[in-house]
Amino acid sequence: MSRKYLAAPYLLWALAFVLIPLGMIVYYGLTDSNGAVTLSNILAISSPEHRKALYLAIGLSLISTVLCLLMGYPLAMILASTGMGKGAFVVLVFILPMWMNFLLRTMAWQTLLEKNGVINNLLGVLGLPPISIINTGGAIILGMIYNFLPFMVLPIHTSLSKIDVNVVNAARDLGANGFQVFFRVILPLSIPGVISGITMVFIPALTTFVISNLLGGSKILLIGNVIEQEFTQTGNWNLGSGLSMVLMIFILVSMITTFITDKEEA
């Protein structure tokens, strides 16, 4: 009985900082500035500029997620196969940047990529033409990958480390070569890690506005930037809430689809 009350602080927290704000978003999203119920804030997603921002955000975060997966999976495999001592060191190297402030790390990239930034200065010294990455979709993808790659690597690493080495040995014993062992045993068994990796990269990438603000300048607006501007600059909380709800529903639907397809495959 009394153990129930141990959850009280968390419940209070969840109520104050999750449920009530969520309720407020829903309230603002479904009303206009006079408090009358309307769907216009939600339907506003169909306006060309909002649609463009949403598609761009989806496009860039999808590309980032795929690239994170392609880079992160081999990396996780190397981590899982190196000996305990070495593996722990490499994991540390990967986690280390995560101990630094997210904003600071992204601003560092700004300095690196600027027209007169570190990279272009270096290229100049070498007699090479400068490159312009800053304020492009490419710079945003770079920032997303840099910031979110560890979130892809760690869950995959965890699921790979859980695979019983004898299961891999059994596959080899039954005649499977390296490729067959990977595609028939290791990859299917690591799917849970891949899914949580995708979730942990795709969602923050889709909703980010900091990375696009810093590395995309004001030229590239993602759906996150549009929502941020509605709250902080235009002061139209109703529209901002409505667009947030659309984004939430999109994420919810895509996650549910992912989990269902995964279950059907298994």
Place this chain on the structure above:
Amino acid sequence: MTKLIDLVNISKSFDDTLVLDDLNLYIRENEFLTLLGPSGCGKTTTLRIIGGFTTPDQGKVIFDGKDITGVAPNKRPLNTVFQKYALFPHMNIEENIAFGLKIKNKPKQYIKDKIQYALKLVNLDGYGKRMPDQLSGGQQQRIAIARAIVNEPKVLLLDEPLGALDLKLRQDMQYELIRLKNELGITFIYVTHDQEEALTMSDTIVVMNQGYIQQIGTPEDIYNEPENAFVADFIGDSNIIPGIMIKDELVEILGHRFACVDTGFGTNKPVDVVIRPEDVELVTPGTGTISGKVSHIIFKGVHYEMEVMAAGFEWLVQSTKMFPVGTEVDIKIDPFNIQIMNKPESEDEEAVKLDE
């Protein structure tokens, strides 16, 4: 019978620890051979070297006349049953059994027939669509065996396959394995630390300790005529008593002379004498060789286990007759049941000598 596998001068160390030292062993076709020993004796390493999962530092593995020392596990004509089953958790039972056959691109109908045949063979007909985690430990182990044998290996390697099962199931599975072995007519190499399991199932037992082979022989040889104190002690309970070989067929134990059947030890030579607890006969005072007194008794089900203090030695005795604590008894031993062993001068020497 011809040699199927020949291990020649195999040595292996892990991190400066010598696990196998110049091991020589051959396995004959259609033999049930058991590698038996305490943990760390090198038995599993030997099996892994045969399976190809461990490469020896020195020596050769000859299979059917060909050197396969450097051949990868997936290219070897043998299959392994692992200790913890190692079924593929993401595949159902049929897919698990079909794994090796699909890799070899066998026709669909052939695979289907093989699955049916294998499930029948291990008495799990109708379990094909289940997932491994829906099966008990014993059932999973039988599937692991089925998954290995559908590939028709010449040799089946079994790494303590019954280790994780409870006693009753283990005994059932022992009979099951003997039956399978006889039906399939293939060579089994079995690793265990359970001496009873080894005695029950094997044609040949290889007793190992600290990387050396201690004795190779039939279960009867190993049990009745252990070559040294380690084997005698490891295989079942035994009384190991220092003695002196007076001359052929006469040994002195604890100041009393016993007739025995061993010869060739010389005269007045110190030896170790092994007497199994069930071979110590308790008789009424005055009719035996040594007199003593029962100091302990436990009921073990099949028999009573007693400790008898006689001539300054605590004898372990197993008998279906009960003698209460304090009973005066005489000890009598049949000459055939006295096993004489050379005394080792040092533990190392004992191991090395027997390895040759």
